Amino acid sequence: MENEYNNNQFHFEQKNYFLRFIKLNENDKLNSKFSHINKHIRHALEYFVDDLKHDQYKTIDHFLNQEFVNDIFLFIANLLSCDDDRICGNCAYIIGSIIEIEKGLKQFLSIFTDNCLSTTVDIVQILCQMLTHPDSDCILNATGTLGTILVFNISLLLNSTNPWIASNAALVFARLTVEEVGCQIILTHSKHHEILNQLLAALDVNDPSRSTNIAFAIARLIEGEGGKKILINDCGQNKFFEAILIMLEINEDKGINKNACYALSCLCTSQYGFQLCIESIILFHQILIAIEKILLSIEHETVWFALMCLTTIAKHNGAYEHLCYSKKLLGIIKQIQEKWIEYKDIQDESKLLWFMLNKNIKPKQPQIDECRETSVDISWDPCISIEDDKEIQYRIILDDVSITKTNKTNYSINNLKSNTNYNVKIQYVTTLGESIPSDPTIFQTEDELPPPVINLHIVRTTMTAARIGWESPDLSACNSFKGYQIYRNDIEYEFTNECEITINSLIPNTAYKIDVCAVTMKGNGQRTSIYVKTESNGDSIPAPPTFPIIGRRELHIKWQAPEIICGRLFRYELICNGRCIYSGTDQEYHATKLKSDTEYIVEVNVITNEGRFRSRSAKTRTLKDEFQRTVRHSLYERPTQSPIRFKRADTVIARKVSPTVERRLTKEMPVINQNVQITTVRAVQLKVII
Numbered sequence: 001m002e003n004e005y006n007n008n009q010f011h012f013e014q015k016n017y018f019l020r021f022i023k024l025n026e027n028d029k030l031n032s033k034f035s036h037i038n039k040h041i042r043h044a045l046e047y048f049v050d051d052l053k054h055d056q057y058k059t060i061d062h063f064l065n066q067e068f069v070n071d072i073f074l075f076i077a078n079l080l081s082c083d084d085d086r087i088c089g090n091c092a093y094i095i096g097s098i099i100e101i102e103k104g105l106k107q108f109l110s111i112f113t114d115n116c117l118s119t120t121v122d123i124v125q126i127l128c129q130m131l132t133h134p135d136s137d138c139i140l141n142a143t144g145t146l147g148t149i150l151v152f153n154i155s156l157l158l159n160s161t162n163p164w165i166a167s168n169a170a171l172v173f174a175r176l177t178v179e180e181v182g183c184q185i186i187l188t189h190s191k192h193h194e195i196l197n198q199l200l201a202a203l204d205v206n207d208p209s210r211s212t213n214i215a216f217a218i219a220r221l222i223e224g225e226g227g228k229k230i231l232i233n234d235c236g237q238n239k240f241f242e243a244i245l246i247m248l249e250i251n252e253d254k255g256i257n258k259n260a261c262y263a264l265s266c267l268c269t270s271q272y273g274f275q276l277c278i279e280s281i282i283l284f285h286q287i288l289i290a291i292e293k294i295l296l297s298i299e300h301e302t303v304w305f306a307l308m309c310l311t312t313i314a315k316h317n318g319a320y321e322h323l324c325y326s327k328k329l330l331g332i333i334k335q336i337q338e339k340w341i342e343y344k345d346i347q348d349e350s351k352l353l354w355f356m357l358n359k360n361i362k363p364k365q366p367q368i369d370e371c372r373e374t375s376v377d378i379s380w381d382p383c384i385s386i387e388d389d390k391e392i393q394y395r396i397i398l399d400d401v402s403i404t405k406t407n408k409t410n411y412s413i414n415n416l417k418s419n420t421n422y423n424v425k426i427q428y429v430t431t432l433g434e435s436i437p438s439d440p441t442i443f444q445t446e447d448e449l450p451p452p453v454i455n456l457h458i459v460r461t462t463m464t465a466a467r468i469g470w471e472s473p474d475l476s477a478c479n480s481f482k483g484y485q486i487y488r489n490d491i492e493y494e495f496t497n498e499c500e501i502t503i504n505s506l507i508p509n510t511a512y513k514i515d516v517c518a519v520t521m522k523g524n525g526q527r528t529s530i531y532v533k534t535e536s537n538g539d540s541i542p543a544p545p546t547f548p549i550i551g552r553r554e555l556h557i558k559w560q561a562p563e564i565i566c567g568r569l570f571r572y573e574l575i576c577n578g579r580c581i582y583s584g585t586d587q588e589y590h591a592t593k594l595k596s597d598t599e600y601i602v603e604v605n606v607i608t609n610e611g612r613f614r615s616r617s618a619k620t621r622t623l624k625d626e627f628q629r630t631v632r633h634s635l636y637e638r639p640t641q642s643p644i645r646f647k648r649a650d651t652v653i654a655r656k657v658s659p660t661v662e663r664r665l666t667k668e669m670p671v672i673n674q675n676v677q678i679t680t681v682r683a684v685q686l687k688v689i690i
Contacts, residue, residue, distance in 0.1 A: 010054060011047035012062055020044040021075045022068050045079075045090040052097045060097065060104050070111050073098075077112075080126045085135040092130060092141030095123075099145065100190050143181055163207060170202060170213035177220035187227055193234045196221075200235050203243040208256055215247055215259035219266045228273055237276045240267075241283040248290035257294050257302050261309035268309075274316040285325050288313075295332050300343060303336065307349040314356030323357060330357065355430050363426045363438040366396075369410070373418040373448035373477075373522075378441070379410040380426045395427040397437055405429055418448030419479045448477045450518035450525035453484065458532055459500065463508035463540060463566045464610060466532045469500040470516055473525075480521035487515035487527065495519070509536035539564035542604050544618040545574070552596035552623040558588040559604040559615070567610030575603045596625035 011017060020040050051059040066072060079091040098104035112123045130142035176182035186195055199221075202214045221227045232240065247260035264287065267273040277284040294306040310329075313319050323329055333350050340346040369377040380394065393405045398413060399422055416422065423442045428435035454471040461467075475481050483497040489512060494501060506512065512534075515527040542562045549556035557574060574582035574589050577600055582589040594600065599621045606613040 010051050010059065010062075012051060012059070015047075017044040017047045018063065018066050018072055021072045041079075042087065045076075045087060045094070048094050049090050052094065056097055057101065060101055063098070064103060064107055069107065073107070073111050077123050077126070080123075080130065085133075085138060088130070088133065089135060089137040089141055092127070092138060092145055096141055096145035102190065140181070144185060163210075166202070166207065167209045167213070170210040170217070173199065173217040174213035177217045183221050183224070183227065186221060187230050192230060196231055196234045200239055200243050203247055211247060212255040212259050215256065215263050219259060219263035222263070222273075223266045223269065225270055225272065228267060228270065228276075232276060237280055238283065241277075241280050241287065245283060245287050245290060248287060248294065257297075258305040261291065261294070261305040265309040265312040268313045268316070271316065274313065274319070277313070278318075278322075281322075284322065288323060289326055292326060292328060292332055295336060300340070300346070303340065304346055304349055307336070307346065307353055311349060311353045311356055314353060314359070320357055320361060330354075333357075358428060359435045361428075362436045363428060365439050365441045366424055366426050368441060368443045371443055371445060373446045374416045375412060375414045376416065376422075376424075376443060376445065377410065377412050378424060380438075382409055393429045395429050395434070397425040397427060399423060400425075416445050418445050418477045420445050447480055447520060447522035449522055450475055450478045450481065450520050452526040452528045453499075453516050453518060456514075456516055456528045456530045458530065461532060461534055462564070462610060463535045464506050465502055465504045465567075466506060466512070466514070466534065467500065467502045468514055468516070468530065468532065470528070472499055473518060475518065478518075478520045478522070482519045482521065485517050485519050485524055487513075487517075489513050490515070503532075506534045508534050510534050535564040535566060540566035540606070540610075540613050542606050542613065542615040544616045545602050545604050546618070547602075547620045549590075550620060550622060551594075552625055553594045554590065554592045555594060555600065555602075555620065555622065556588070556590050557602055560587065562606055562613065565606070565608060566613065567608035570607040570609065573605035573607060575605060577601055594622050596622045598622050 021044060048059075048063075063069065063072070073095075076091050076094055079087055080095075082088050082091070095108070099108045127142045127145055130138050133139055133142070173186075177186070186192060189195060199214055199218055203211050203218075218231070222231050244260050244264055247256050247263075268277065288310075291306050291309060295303055297303055297306075310323060314323055333354050336350050337347060340350075364381045366378045366380040369379055371377075378396075393407050394409070395405050396403050396411055396413070403413070404411070413424070421442060421444050423440035425437040425440050427437040451473040454473055456468065456470040459467040459469050470484075483495055484499075485495055486493045486501055486503070488503060493503060503512070503514065510533065512532045513529060514532055515529050517527040518525040540562050543560050545557050545559040547555055547557055559572070559574075561569075569585070571583055571585055572587065573580050576591065581591060599619060601617050601619050603617045604615040606615075
């Protein structure tokens with residue numbers, strides 16, 4: 001463009017570009033083929049478009065006040081046939097913007113309805129040709145221009161007293177709204193308020209053809225959220241529902257019923273539309289009852305449209321209580337399924353509606369049939385009916401987590417934790433979707449009986465007692481552990497919290513059955529058994545002592561501990577000839593100062609906390625003393641008080657003997673023990689043989 005555009009000013013204030021169209025028209029520089037458009041015309045169109053975007057009303061008002069406005073209009077209309085996409089699109093945009101305003105539309109109609117001028121430019125034909133233009137912007141601008149020209153004028157024809165004209169006007173609206181761009185032309189039209197009210201006013205069952213097309217057009221207009229709001233704001237929701245109710249009345253032309261159902265379903269595609277129904281609850285209930293009657297129609301498509309309408313409504317939360325207001329709908333659906341069994345579309349739609357109704361039915365809470373430590377049995381009421389039971393399943397939800405689906409009405413939930421709270425819910429599931437879950441049923445599993453103890457074993461045994469031990473089992477699943485119960489021969493013996501116990505007052509050499517089980521508040525767990533046999537007396541009696549060294553006046557005595565020590569060992573006692581000569585824990589003793597050639601009886605006593613255990617006696621004799629006259633008292637024998645008598649020795653006159661004999665005699669004579677304090681000397685007479 002010639003100069004940079006100033007956002008704060010209009011181009012027509014800086015330069016009156018409208019004069020360029022007049023000068024070019026006067027000089028006839030524009031040929032029929034538009035082989036060349038000078039840059040001044042291009043720039044003028046760009047300026048015009050920019051000003052319209054800047055302020056449409058002010059720009060159009062300035063344009064319409066031009067002295068040669070009609071000539072400029074015609075010149076721009078001629079440019080629509082230009083091969084240049086940019087010029088063609090800008091011209092269509094300018095004309096469309098002008099006629100959006102009532103003053104501009106009147107100027108347009110005054111120009112192109114004049115016989116002289118209309119023969120110069122066939123504006124409608126040119127715009128229609130532009131609908132096949134390769135440039136999308138040209139198509140969009142041409143469509144908008146045509147819609148703006150046609151819509152308001154055609155809406156005025158809806159109330160024509162000529163039924164043929166009114167019907168065709170409605171048909172134009174129906175065809176216009178088939179495409180989304182046509183809907184937007186109507187909804188964004190400057191007179192959309194008047195147009196929409198005229199559409200609703202034309203919903204008259206006395207003219208079925210017109211009403212059918214208008215109902216379709218309204219349905220298309222309110223498919224989008226914006227269309228719903230514009231229609232309700234312009235016409236009011238009560239006026240809309242009253243018109244729909246009139247169209248749902250049974251009449252010979254079923255097309256009215258179908259399109260009325262279609263229009264209501266389009267309204268209820270969003271929560272906003274459904275909320276409008278709730279706000280007009282009385283009219284809404286009347287409409288639903290009217291649709292129930294249509295469901296019993298003998299016309300196939302009418303029944304399908306009615307089912308489709310109710311299915312759309314049923315998708316909203318809380319719709320069930322309104323749809324079943326008359327309490328006849330479920331029965332009617334069953335009749336439809338039986339009546340139209342050969343029509344798949346009706347069968348599918350009726351099943352979908354059935355499910356949508358039951359989707360909004362909250363299943364009853366499941367019942368707890370039996371609750372155990374790690375499992376629970378539940379059942380529930382099916383609550384709904386269906387022709388094919390295989391088409392419905394029940395989802396079981398445990399603590400908000402789906403665990404399984406089944407087609408039965410009972411189930412056993414396993415692998416639970418004992419003494420734990422759970423909640424369970426039921427949900428209907430079909431090929432079409434899922435229902436609302438039921439309210440939860442809360443239950444608590446039973447406290448689990450404790451498991452058996454581990455590694456029950458014998459620590460030690462005596463003749464009258466036994467000590468046993470065990471390891472504690474896994475009690476994590478038991479929340480109320482108390483201790484362990486001990487049984488002796490199936491009779492309760494004692495209760496303890498420890499993992500060891502001593503069982504007393506037993507009989508020697510006797511077998512006992514000992515049972516141990518863990519105990520909780522739930523009860524006693526499984527018993528673990530062990531057999532214990534007490535030691536016999538013989539096993540606890542020590543063996544007789546032995547004498548590894550025997551002297552004339554000394555004994556070395558040894559003994560062994562018994563195989564089984566009954567109880568706790570205190571000491572050993574060594575008894576010799578009835579007297580205790582040793583008491584201690586050693587297992588040998590050296591006895592001295594004994595009498596030679598004397599028999600001694602020795603035995604061993606084992607002293608424990610269980611009593612005294614005596615060995616068999618062992619006898620031994622000290623060696624002989626070679627000096628028979630030697631008198632020596634034993635350490636353990638009291639000396640006698642009788643005086644020692646001495647015998648006078650006879651005088652021996654010895655002869656001279658040979659050395660050999662002398663040596664032999666010397667060997668035979670014992671050496672007198674120097675330790676003996678008193679000795680007896682006996683005379684020895686030698687007989688010498690010569």
